[in-house]
Amino acid sequence: MKAKHRTKRIQRYRKMLGIIVLMLTITLIGVVVSATVLYKRKNACKTPDTTLVEYMMHIPKQEYEEMYAMIDLESSGYISKEDFLKRNSTIYEGIEMQNMSIKNVEYVEEDKKVTYLTSFDTVAGTISFENEAFFINGEEGYKLVWDDSMIFPNLTSADKVRVSTTQAERGEILDRNGRVLAGKGTASSVGIVPGKLENREEAIAQIAGLLEITTEVIEKNLSAKWVKDDSFVPIKTIPRVEEIELMSISPEEEVLKEKERHDKLLEIPGVMISDVEVREYPLGEAAAHLVGYVQSVTAEDLEEHAGEGYTANSVIGRSGMEGLFEKELKGQNGCRIYIVNSEDKEKEELACILVQHGQDIRLTIDTDLQVSLYEQFKEDKSCSVAINHYTGEVLALVSTPAYDNNDFIMGLSSEQWTVLNEDENKPMYNRFRQVWCPGSTFKPIIAAIGLQSGAIDPMEDYGNVGLSWQKDASWGSYHVTTLHAYEPVILEKALIYSDNIYFAKAALKIGSDELENSLIRLGFNEELPFEIKMAESQYSNTEGIETEIQLADSGYGQGQILVNPLHMACIYSAFCNEGNVIKPYLVYQNEAEAEYWIPGAFSNETASRVLEGTKKVVNDSNGTGYAAHRDDILLAGKTGTAEIKASKDDTSGTELGWFAIFTAEDTECPILIISMVEDVKGRGGSGYVVKKDSLVLEEWFSSH
Template sequence: MRKRRPTDKDHLRESRVFRNRSLLAAALILLMAGGLVGRLFYLQVVKHDVFTTRSDNNRMRVEPLPPRRGLIYDRNGKLLAENRPTYNLTIVRERVDDLDETLERLVQILGLPEDEVATFKERSRQRQRPYQPALLMSDLTQDQIARLAVNRYLLSGVEVEAQLVRYYPDPIVMSHVLGYVGRINADELADLDPGNYAGTHFIGKTGVEYTYEGQLHGKAGLRKVETNARGRVLRELDRQPPVPGKDVTLTIDSRLQHMAYNLLDGRRGAIVAIQPKTGDILAMVSAPGFDINKFVTGISYDDYQGLQQDPDLPLYNRAARGQYPPGSTVKPFEALASLQNGVVKPNDIIYDPGYFKLPNDDRRYHNWLRWGHGRVDLERALEVSNNTYFYTMAYRLGIDRLSSFMHEFGFGEVTSLDVQGASAGLMPSREWKREKYNQAWFPGETLSAGIGQGYFMATPLQLAAATATLANHGHWVRPHLAEDIGEEAVKPPFADTKPDVKVDQDRWWQDVFKGMEAVISGPEGTARKAGVGLQYDMAAKTGTAQVFSLGQNQKYDADELEERLRDHALFIGFAPVEDPQIAIAMIVENAGGGISELGRELTDAWVLHDGKLDDTLPTTINEEVESLDGD
């Protein structure tokens, strides 16, 4: 038998090997095909809803539509807060590939100065809800918008969007009344309704803007848009329009507000005017003011530091938060307390030798007129602002009865309806001192409280509210700033209004009013210069508040003191007496006295023009006023 050579082919073996390999290849192909079919089934059938949703999310997205913020008007329809169109730069962090690189590129494109770069980058990292735009810059210039448009392909997740931004036509005069809106911070974001504030970058921070934020803001809307692979909007698919915020009409008369601000003539102080019957706050001025427009889009560090370090404290709302010793302006209320508690009768005479002494105490509590006013009854005590008379009344009343009656007029309490940040002041009592200092109350402290000094503190808003209540014969109407919210009127009676002040005999109101009328029209009145040519009956009271205490034998001499150490000057009044249309309270810091003419001028403007002011009214001081208030 012939042996097979190595070079001979074994066709049978090769055929078998080929068949086996083919079967293995076929099996692998079938297995892979099965895997592909299975995966395709899993993706197309099992996970159909999931991937359809993901696809739609990549192709379509829902964007919030911020509402238009409501406008603010004065009582005559003058626009006080409006919205102006502007362009904002926003970024959605989740749509940015490299945040640091994108921010560096934006800094270069926008040409930001070095001192703004850190703030710019910090805004991009502020707490924000997922896929919600963070505000980087507001009020872009046309040049900045053009440069961003050219480089748009490099800036994924970055958008330039048109929005309405708050603007205040009278930013300084109205600063403390209106307040301002500003960027939403992280703390505010945590407390806000995420749906209603989606897409909103600004919120009311102070004043009316803060108090009526819920009404002014409105309700956010939505729109569904189709986008390309880079997230750019191609078309709008659906829209749920936003509900605009309600417009708010204030009780403020902007002309009276301007006049009051100008009457202060650059001095530190506050003026509040209230309509007694309605509680409408006609003017509420704190001077100096500040430019609230700078706070809307973000005030610069230097500007903010300048405001904070200003010794005149322009950011401080003196009208609602400023707590001052009310001085002799509390004497009409104390007179009424004395009558009601039976410690004096209107015609009772007290002899004033120029001082008052407590029993078994050699210390003298001086009248402002060192040689005294002699025989004084209630009317003359108010007319000449006699301290000795009211030391006597305070001593007879005692601090507990005095404090209780003063609380009835709102001292030591917040009585306003909607004035944001209003202070309660301080009406001291025996109990208060024990809780505060764990000390007993001393009789001399009662005397100080009796002339509005010592621990006694009140705000100009409180003084105006108490004066309006006095003008109403004790009827309380809460002072308020809003007149209409949308179509709804804001009118008394208001919830939580204090009970009316009751006295046993109605004629006591007139007894106090006579003394207050004599202040401005009597021959010895401390505001008699302001009463020259008066065309209506006006009740008033002047006062001074000490900045520092004098020693037992020291005499106050304003000329020898630095300006900021001089007494504050105060004035309250209402007119006409029989049908009060306006009640005012004012303070000018370190003026010493002589502000009664300012009160007269403001009251003239309202009473003689029946509340309808026009451009012909005086709004500046034409000459220096002379102090006639001695206390």
């Protein structure tokens, strides 16, 4: 009996469940039907012109699947979704289409067509054209009749759209006489034809050893998608061996080594070497810090400089003039977008930007002087600047030791890069951009400030106090020392003998406020107005000169005085320019005209008196710069030796040797050189620098 009742309950449950399922099914069908009706009504409300605009607006968003859903397959030749997506994406993305606009959209009802004007930007400029689109009105509303002419009016399915780029030639960097500092050169491109390799693993290891790279680098290049068995795959650029160099009576060892490497590479089946155009720096180390170098662009460069015309084949300036004038030097690549037919013959040009080759940059630099200074100081940690102190033309900027910027063109290995950066002499360090303790080369500047402010009477005798002096007992054990005793102790003789005590006393007479204000007027704590950014000269590590001892030490270029060599050269120019401080410049001008950075820095009287003193430094037999004296040309200058040590009692410190030397009268070849050499202690101090600059001047005057 119980089983009978249970069976009936189950039957009732099943009946109820069936009714519920039926009702849900009816409801779901109703929803689907309603949605379909709504969809059809929605699409029925669309007109061909609005449908076209919707289709076109999908293109910039790369919504190719949405575009495909809007076409009528039957009237569009049943193009597959895969082919449609590939055709549209390849063309639109290949030409780098962006900023699309649709205008003048009109629907011609009797023809079921829409006419419109479209334009968009591409890698080769703006493309604009009139076009027409046809529509079919079906159950789902208007559908587009698609063929390739929707992309470009004259494009057929057999045609292809090509993009060709003409690489802009990089401008040259020239010296004042048109000699090349950076320009076209030829190197050897070592490559591999994969299909010709024998014993692949062994061959790659051998090639890697000869090129001083890893096997991983080679394998990565060979595994690129474009590589085929008969492809020439560039691996590394190396110096080209010039036949004329090999034919000389005694070829350089480096040339012979390079020839031997070429020969060994060519013995390996599958290796080929071809000439390739590269950037070349004829002066190498002599101008590396000035000229800088270029390198191939990276993915980061392309992202950072998007829209500036760089491609994967471009180079970009990394330092020096190459970096500073990158925009002018690089030029603008040319680019064409055109249609070719099935026979690869050009059918129509769509857009074209003509190539604009980079500008040449001509500098005021004199190559012979640049090389001369480098050769004299190449074994030292040093820097030299040379200017025409009447015009402001910068004639040389040298930092030693240096590196060969050509090495960056060939590609530095990680080991070479490490060696360069870990060298204790810092060959990558640009010394002429830095500030240094000037020592006694600062004394003419103190003399000019003292005279200008009235704090110094040039004829006042400070008295001979011996070789050691302190103001009073408040200085404790601190004394200012000097090397020479002489009489009378007046300004001119103090310059001749480079008297620290005299200029310490002069600084105390000037006072810290006047000295600070005067140095600020002379460009301290201010950026030098020059194409290359230089470190700012300073008179204190803090806000000002804080003690009497610091003030006294500042008087002879110690204390916390730090000066950039080019800045100092500009201040020195005032002594020959009636007190006006010249503005330096590096880009050559056909008509060199003086522009003053600080006009009226000193009076003509002050400038003349300091000039007379600096003349005596070089021409008086007691002068510290007398070794540079010449009988044919009147020179003036000042020596300096700056002590760099942790404390007054430190005996392990080093010394910087300085020499400032310049023509002191009208001459056809005016020049002012300032050189600084580190670690001259025990090597003759400033005398070491005087000797080398004298040799440079000998070459300068004999060639002009």
